[in-house]
Amino acid sequence: MNDSASRLIKKYPNRRLYDTQTSTYITLADVKQLVLAGESFSVIDAKSSEDLTRSILLQIILDEESGGVPMFSATMLSQVIRFYGNAMQGMMGDYLEKNIQAFVEIQSNLQEQSRRLVDSKGGAFPSADAWTQFIQGQAPMMQNLMSNYIDQSKNVFMQMQEQMQKNTQSMFQGFPFPSAKTDDTKRE
Numbered sequence: 001m002n003d004s005a006s007r008l009i010k011k012y013p014n015r016r017l018y019d020t021q022t023s024t025y026i027t028l029a030d031v032k033q034l035v036l037a038g039e040s041f042s043v044i045d046a047k048s049s050e051d052l053t054r055s056i057l058l059q060i061i062l063d064e065e066s067g068g069v070p071m072f073s074a075t076m077l078s079q080v081i082r083f084y085g086n087a088m089q090g091m092m093g094d095y096l097e098k099n100i101q102a103f104v105e106i107q108s109n110l111q112e113q114s115r116r117l118v119d120s121k122g123g124a125f126p127s128a129d130a131w132t133q134f135i136q137g138q139a140p141m142m143q144n145l146m147s148n149y150i151d152q153s154k155n156v157f158m159q160m161q162e163q164m165q166k167n168t169q170s171m172f173q174g175f176p177f178p179s180a181k182t183d184d185t186k187r188e
Contacts, residue, residue, distance in 0.1 A: 006040035
């Protein structure tokens, strides 16, 4: 989001957000609308010029999770927290980002295919509410599709882990590591 052509929002010490494009103060709800509209923007601290974009996006997620129907379970959030400081932290972030991008592409393709089908029949594309109802009706199929995708992804990771273990064993095979002794051998 730190694109040079992106919209600049300044956060002032009084915690207010100022949109430099419209020369107006905005709220987190307005920033959420920018996200939903696909607008590129960055939020910087007006005093220090520190990039606060991630912090503002996390605030929006927290607000969304606190009200209505949360997207993330406590179990999932706990698992994500456990990756902080873990050797796999960087890989996990990339993995989640790529999977969300794949999900967005699947959704976009499904929407485009539906649009072409409706256009070929000479009708108008359904409203957002109708599209939501259609997707909810497809939920079992989508869950099955996502489950299969996750299973395939898990299998790839397991194969990768096995290959890394084999590579590590072969790499350290020639090193003279002291063997671990049991309590019985220490007494002798």
